[in-house]
Amino acid sequence: MTQLILFDVFNGLIVGAFYALMALGLSLILNLSGVINFAHGGFLALGAYLAYSLMPYLGFWGALIVAPVLTAVLGLVVERVLIRPLYGGDPLYGLLLTFGLAYIFEDVTRLIWGAQSVPFQVPAWLTSPLSSEYFFLTGYRVFMIILVAIAVAGLFGVLGYTRLGMRIRAGTRDLDTVSTLGVNVRVLRSLNFGIGIYIAGLAGVLAAGLLGLSPTMGASLLMPSFVAIIVGGLGSLLGTLLGGLLIGVASGLTTVFFPSASEAVIYVMMGLVLLLRPRGLLGEEGRIH
Amino acid sequence: MSANGRRAFDVVIWALLLTMPYWMGAIGGYTELATRVVVMGLAAMSLNFLLGFTGVLSFGHAAYFGLGAYGTAMAIKYIAPNTWLGMAVGIAAAAIASALIGAVIVRRRGVYFAMVTIAFGQVFYFIAFRWNTVTGGDDGLTGWHRMPIDLGLTQLDIYGEDKAFYYFALAVFAVCVGMMALLLASPFGRTLLAIRENERRARFLGIPIERHIWLSFVISCVFVSVAGSLYALLNNFTDPRALRFDQSGNFVIMAVLGGMRSFWGPLIGAAVFVALQDYVSSRTENWMSVIGLVFVLVVRFFPRGILGVLRGKAAA
Numbered sequence: 001m002t003q004l005i006l007f008d009v010f011n012g013l014i015v016g017a018f019y020a021l022m023a024l025g026l027s028l029i030l031n032l033s034g035v036i037n038f039a040h041g042g043f044l045a046l047g048a049y050l051a052y053s054l055m056p057y058l059g060f061w062g063a064l065i066v067a068p069v070l071t072a073v074l075g076l077v078v079e080r081v082l083i084r085p086l087y088g089g090d091p092l093y094g095l096l097l098t099f100g101l102a103y104i105f106e107d108v109t110r111l112i113w114g115a116q117s118v119p120f121q122v123p124a125w126l127t128s129p130l131s132s133e134y135f136f137l138t139g140y141r142v143f144m145i146i147l148v149a150i151a152v153a154g155l156f157g158v159l160g161y162t163r164l165g166m167r168i169r170a171g172t173r174d175l176d177t178v179s180t181l182g183v184n185v186r187v188l189r190s191l192n193f194g195i196g197i198y199i200a201g202l203a204g205v206l207a208a209g210l211l212g213l214s215p216t217m218g219a220s221l222l223m224p225s226f227v228a229i230i231v232g233g234l235g236s237l238l239g240t241l242l243g244g245l246l247i248g249v250a251s252g253l254t255t256v257f258f259p260s261a262s263e264a265v266i267y268v269m270m271g272l273v274l275l276l277r278p279r280g281l282l283g284e285e286g287r288i289h
Numbered sequence: 290m291s292a293n294g295r296r297a298f299d300v301v302i303w304a305l306l307l308t309m310p311y312w313m314g315a316i317g318g319y320t321e322l323a324t325r326v327v328v329m330g331l332a333a334m335s336l337n338f339l340l341g342f343t344g345v346l347s348f349g350h351a352a353y354f355g356l357g358a359y360g361t362a363m364a365i366k367y368i369a370p371n372t373w374l375g376m377a378v379g380i381a382a383a384a385i386a387s388a389l390i391g392a393v394i395v396r397r398r399g400v401y402f403a404m405v406t407i408a409f410g411q412v413f414y415f416i417a418f419r420w421n422t423v424t425g426g427d428d429g430l431t432g433w434h435r436m437p438i439d440l441g442l443t444q445l446d447i448y449g450e451d452k453a454f455y456y457f458a459l460a461v462f463a464v465c466v467g468m469m470a471l472l473l474a475s476p477f478g479r480t481l482l483a484i485r486e487n488e489r490r491a492r493f494l495g496i497p498i499e500r501h502i503w504l505s506f507v508i509s510c511v512f513v514s515v516a517g518s519l520y521a522l523l524n525n526f527t528d529p530r531a532l533r534f535d536q537s538g539n540f541v542i543m544a545v546l547g548g549m550r551s552f553w554g555p556l557i558g559a560a561v562f563v564a565l566q567d568y569v570s571s572r573t574e575n576w577m578s579v580i581g582l583v584f585v586l587v588v589r590f591f592p593r594g595i596l597g598v599l600r601g602k603a604a605a
Contacts, residue, residue: 036400038538082585091400092346093588096545099538100584107577223534226408234401260419267412274393274405 008252014141014210016248017148020241021203022218023225023232024155025196027240030229031172032192033087035094039078040200040225041218042105047071047201048208048217049113052120060123068201075197079190087189102219109215120208144206151202152241155195159237168192172235224251227270233283242281294603302553306459310452320451321523322567324458326560328519331462333543333555335512338469340541341549342478343505344485346399348537349406352413353510355532356383357517359417359424362527366433372447373438376518383514384507386413391506395499407534417529429528447522458519465512470552472508481505513540538584546587548594557595 022040029037051067058066078101086094126140159165167188171178179185200218207217224247232243247266254265273280309323336350360379368374394405417424424430438445438457447454472478480501483491492498521527530536539562547558565583570576587594593601 030400034400036404082589085589091403092340092541092545093592095346095348095400095403096538096542096584097588099542100581100588103535103577103581103584107575107581111575111578223408223411226404230405230408263415263419264412267408267415270405270408271393278396 005253005256008256009249010137010141010252011255012249012252013245014144014248015251016245017145018203018207018221018244019224019228019248020244021148021151021199021206022221023228023240023244024152024237025199025203026225027229027237028168028196029193031235031237032168032175033083033094033189034091035083035086035098036091036226037196038095038098038222039101039105040098040196041220041222042102042109043071043075043197043200044204044207044218044221045109045213045215046074046105046218047204048120048213049109049204050201051205051208052113052118052213055121060121064202064205067205068198071201071204072194072198075200076190076194079193083193084186084189102222106215106219113213113215115215117212117214120213122209140209144210147202147206151199155199156237158195164188164191224248224266227266229280230270231273231280233280235284236280236282239280239282246281298553302556306462310455318564318567320455322563324451324455324523325520325567326563327455327458327462328516328523329540329543329563330556330559331465331519332513332516333540333547333559334466334469334552335509335516336540337544337549337555338473338512339505339509340544341551341554342473342485343481343502343509344488345502345505346403347406347506347509348403348541349408349410349534350510350513350540351532351534351536352410353383353387353514354517354520354536354540355413355417355527355529356386357514358521358527358531359430360514361518361521362430362433363423365436366430370433370436372436372522375435375522376515379518379521380511380514383517384511387507387510388503391503391510395503395506407537410532410534410537413532414529414534417532425528427529429526431526434525435522454523458523461515461519465515469508469512473552477501477504542584542587544594545592546583546594548596548598548600550593551596551600554594554596561595 022044026037026040029035029040047067047070050070051063054063054066082097082101083094086097122140126143127138157165159169167178167183168191171183171185171188171192175185178188203221204218207221211217225244227247228244229240230243231247232239232241247269250269251262251266254262306327309326310320313319313323332350332354336347339345339347357376357379360382361375362379364378365371365375368378390409394402394409397405418427420426435448435454437448445453445457447457473481480491480496483494484496484498484501488498517531520531543558543562544555545558546561547556548554562583566576566580569579573579591598
């Protein structure tokens with residue numbers, strides 16, 4: 001029983017890491033630009049499929065490095081052409097536009113790579129279990145968690161200790177003032193969007209190695225990512241990270257005792273948080289609108 | 290638009306609706322498609338009560354649409370085969386759910402409100418999807434159908450006669466739309482417009498904003514559940530897709546496409562959207578791309594919608 005619980009908690013942690021990566025990118029874009037990027041899941045799937053197509057030429061490691069970058073480049077193009085004109089307008093339009101993009105992404109992915117799931121080969125030495133007792137601790141899963149940790153640390157490092165990160169954080173609070181101080185806000189928003197999409201692409205490649213590839217792989221992570229943001233608290237990236245891991249583990253634990261509620265439980269958690277602590281776990285007072 | 294112009298427009302809309310089953314065939318449609326236009330039109334107009342006339346961005350209305358559909362289907366299947374009973378159960382379920390959820394989310398605004406509504410909507414999707422034994426799971430709820438309606442002296446065979454069901458749906462549509470029009474013309478409706486235009490000023494005038502938004506949310510959800518109920522009756526079937534979040538997005542795009550600042554706009558948007566979806570999905574497998582493109586094009590080039598553009602032309 002203990003092993004079963006450990007197994008599901010560990011699974012939950014891994015799924016939670018994906019929620020967190022996805023939600024961090026969404027949060028970055030939402031905080032600075034006020035756009036909920038519905039197409040975020042589409043970018044994640046695209047990153048995964050790009051890695052799949054690049055693998056024969058670049059190998060696993062090459063694909064792991066190049067695919068997220070390519071995804072981010074596409075993200076920059078989409079931001080420049082379609083999303084930039086909407087900044088400052090009714091948030092409804094950003095929602096609808098990215099919603100439509102999500103449809104197009106899923107369909108195009110299906111058109112190019114087929115509707116069926118395809119397998120994704122990771123290096124053989126990564127797939128073997130590390131311990132016979134804890135069979136679920138494969139090298140790849142541990143590797144994945146380490147990589148997620150590096151990515152998250154990198155993101156917080158960039159935000160906390162670089163000029164770009166400082167500007168992003170400042171822009172989240174008061175974009176007008178940042179603009180007045182001579183920062184090119186358009187470029188800032190573009191770079192911020194690119195970072196968010198890069199993380200989604202990276203999450204896609206990692207998810208591919210673990211869960212396999214399908215055109216809807218990103219869309220199914222989108223709603224839990226919203227929940228992660230709400231539970232963690234709007235405006236707080238640390239909260240988003242915490243929220244993602246928390247709902248992942250909660251969902252994993254529920255799998256042990258009541259499997260059919262494993263998806264619904266995170267929405268119950270969201271309801272409770274909204275009732276008891278409307279600003280979210282680490283959200284700041286007054287930023288809930 | 291002048292008062293006369295508006296009245297003339299109302300007459301045209303009702304004349305078209307009343308005769309739709311008779312000319313739908315001539316333009317390549319069929320009676321069921323006409324019914325779908327009316328049902329989706331009601332859903333989009335109900336959403337617009339909140340979106341266009343209160344200025345609150347809900348992206349989770351499919352949940353209440355689906356509650357109406359499942360409530361109706363389950364009541365007819367499990368309790369008693371009676372169309373009225375089914376509709377009553379579906380609408381009551383949505384009313385209760387929206388009253389509870391509305392109370393939790395009513396202080397949120399803008400994108401955050403949208404995010405919370407859409408996430409809450411997913412609860413119902415997963416319940417419908419997972420609770421196989423009762424809801425039929427992913428395959429949907431079958432093994433029931435709408436029942437003829439007893440009118441005392443005679444019987445209206447809405448099950449056997451497609452046209453009879455169309456006019457039944459249109460009658461329900463008329464009642465709901467009439468009630469919404471009355472509500473919007475009332476002091477309550479005027480207050481909602483005031484909140485849309487300037488929430489802060491409305492608050493300073495002493496208007497209880499949260500209570501008004503909550504009421505508007507519940508009213509909007511109740512009417513959208515009527516549409517959901519009709520939708521289940523139309524198909525004699527319902528499945529989890531009726532309450533998934535993409536359905537919510539479709540409602541919003543219908544409202545925007547037709548023009549969310551006008552009363553009839555969402556109906557026109559729904560007619561265009563339903564016809565397009567029907568046409569495209571019969572022509573190509575890649576209908577998702579086409580629908581997605583419609584979203585993108587509407588936002589970039591047509592944000593005020595069909596009626597918004599027409600009205601702008603008329604004013605110029």
